[in-house]
Amino acid sequence: MGAGVEQAVTLSAVARLYGRGDSQVSALRGVSCGFARGSFTAVMGPSGSGKSTLLQCAAGLDRPTSGSVFIGGTDISTLSETELTKLRRERIGFIFQSFNLLPSLTARKNVELPMRLAGRRPGRAQVDQALRQVGLGDRGDHHPSQMSGGQQQRVAVARALISQPDVLFADEPTGALDTNTSREVMGLLRSVVDHAGQTVVMVTHDPVAAAWADRVLFLADGAVQGELYSPTVAAVTEHMSRLGG
Incomplete structure (x- = not known):
């Protein structure tokens, strides 16, 4: 973590255990890492390496067994469930592999939903601006069934x-998309980092997707096993092959 660089998310000695007694499994083993504001980080590792658990703990969807997680200067491990829910709605954005759009709602209404759940009413101009930002300014009245997979993922973005979250967490955002559509969505995530100063943390198994990031953080057996800056597809593939991924 560079000195003087403000961290959007910081994990300090985060451990996550599941189960009890002899059947206990260590998903994360004392992970410490930071994600700088305005940066794009891909998190990679073999199946079972703990990358999804890392994302869930960092995003406040799962509580660490020990250690602490900060969103900006807020230690989220000290928050009540109600406070945590409020923080997730106001300060964290999520993108999933399955787009998780409500089929009965238009694109515009799907985009509005998180703010409505948080008790805020976004203005139409604000919603239209968000749709324009992802290249769907003319699709606000369309339902998910009238859109391609790539367009649905853009609505999700x-x-x-x-x-305007502090950090955007993406869990395999291109997992359900073909190569060309994946490239469009990754280009979109890259642009919100470069042009909107957004912070993106993305779990992926795809070296091509990871190469869009500024940095790749590698996990294996619940621990950080190195990182790669300005990643290329070849360098990511080679590092993953050493980890057995």
């Missing part, structure tokens, strides 16, 4: 960005 707009929904994640509407509240």
Whole structure:
């Protein structure tokens, strides 16, 4: 973590255990890492390495067994469930592999949803701006069934960005998309970092997707096993092959 660089998310000695007694499994083993504001980090590792658990703990979806997680200067491990829910709605954006759009709602209404759940009413101009930001300014009245997979994922990105979150967490965002559509979505995530100063933390198994990031953080057996800056597809692939991924 560079001195003087403000961290959007910081994990300090985070451990996560599941189960009890002899059947206990260590998903994370004392992980410490930071994600700088305005940066794009990919998190990679073999199956079972703890990358999804890392994302869930960092995003306040799961509580660490020990250690602490900070969103900006807020130690989220000290928050009540109610406070945590409020923080997730106001300061964190999520993008998932399955787009998680509500089929009965238009694109515009899907984008509005997180703010409405938080008790805020976004203005139409704000929603339209979010849709324009993802290249769907003319699709606000369309339902998910009238859109391609790539367009649905773009709506999901707009929904994640509407509240101008401190950090955007993406879990395999291109996992359900073909190569060309994946490239469009990754280009979009890259642009919200470069042009909107957004912070993106993305779990992926795809070296091509990871190469869009500024940094790749590698996990294996619940621990950080190195990082790579200005990653290339070849360098990521080679590092993953050493980890057995």
